[in-house]
Amino acid sequence: MSRTTRATQALTRLGIAFTVHSYAYDPDAASIGLQAAEALGEDPSRVLKTLMAELDGRPVCVVLPSHREVSMKKLAAAFGGKSAAMMKPADAERLTGYHVGGISPFGQKKQVPTAIELAALDEPLVYINAGQRGLQLRLDPKDAQRALGAIAAAIVA
Template sequence: MALGTPATVALDALGIAFTAHPYDHNPSATEFGLEAATELGINAERVFKTLMAMVDSELVVAVVPVSGKLDLKALAMAVHGKKAVMADPIVAQRRTGYVVGGISPVGQKTAHRTVIDETVELFDTVFVSGGKRGFDIELAPSDLVRATRATIAAVARNSLHL
C-alpha cells in the first residue's frame, strides 16, 4: 500500500490496481496538476485535477485534465442542474478530507456525485492526486470511473476532445 492515503486504501479495498508516483512538491507551487505533470515527465493531458463545484445546492466533484479548465455550464448540464459555481476551498477540504492541491477524486471523506471529462477515455492510464501534494496515482480510466462511481461527460474546455 503506497503511502497509505485514503485514496490508496480505497483502491486497495476495491481491488483496483494502481501505480504510486511520489514526487518532490515545491511548497511555492500553485498549479499543482501542472507541477505533477512536469515532475513526473508526462503529458499534461494525462494528468487530471479534482475540482469541487456547487451545482444548485449540491457539491459535485469534477475531474478534468490539468491542461484545460472546468466548464461550469457543462458541469451543471451533466448533472441536470441549472447553475454551477466553484466551491469554497475550505468547504472542499472539509468535505473531502484532503488539502487543496492534494484532493483526490478517490477515497473522499464524504461521497459526492462525480463527473470525469470525456478525454479520460483517450488514454490507457491517467494520473490523479493520490491524496496529498507530491503524490499522484496512475490507473486505468475505467477503474477511476468505478472507484468514484462517476459519469463521463464533456466538462472541460481548452483540452483534447473526442
C-alpha cells in the same frame, strides 16, 4: 511521506490496480496540476486534477486533465442542474478531508457525485491525486470512473 492514504485504501478495497508515484510538490506553482505533470515527466492530458464544485448548492467532484479548465455550464448540464460554481477551498477541505493540492476523488470523507472528462477515458493510463500533496496514483481511467461511480461527460471549456 506515507504512500498509504484513504485514496489508496479505497482503491485496494475495490480491487483496482494502481501504482503510487511521488514528486516534489511546489506550493508556489501557478498551476498545481501542471507542476505535477512536469515533475512526473508526463503530458498534462494524462495528469488529472480534482476539483470540488457546487451544483445548485450541492457538492460535486470534477476530474479533468490538468491543462484544461472546467466549463461550469457544461458541468451543470452534465448533472442535469441549472448552475455550478467552484467550491471555496476551505469548504472543499472540510468536505473531502484532504488539503487543497492533495484532494483525491477517492476516499473522500463524504462521497459526492463525480464527473470525469470524457476525453480522459481515451488515455491508457492517467495520474490522479492520491490524497497527499506530491503523491499521485497511476491507473486506468476507466477503473477510476468505475471506482467513483462517475459520469463521463465533455466538461472542459
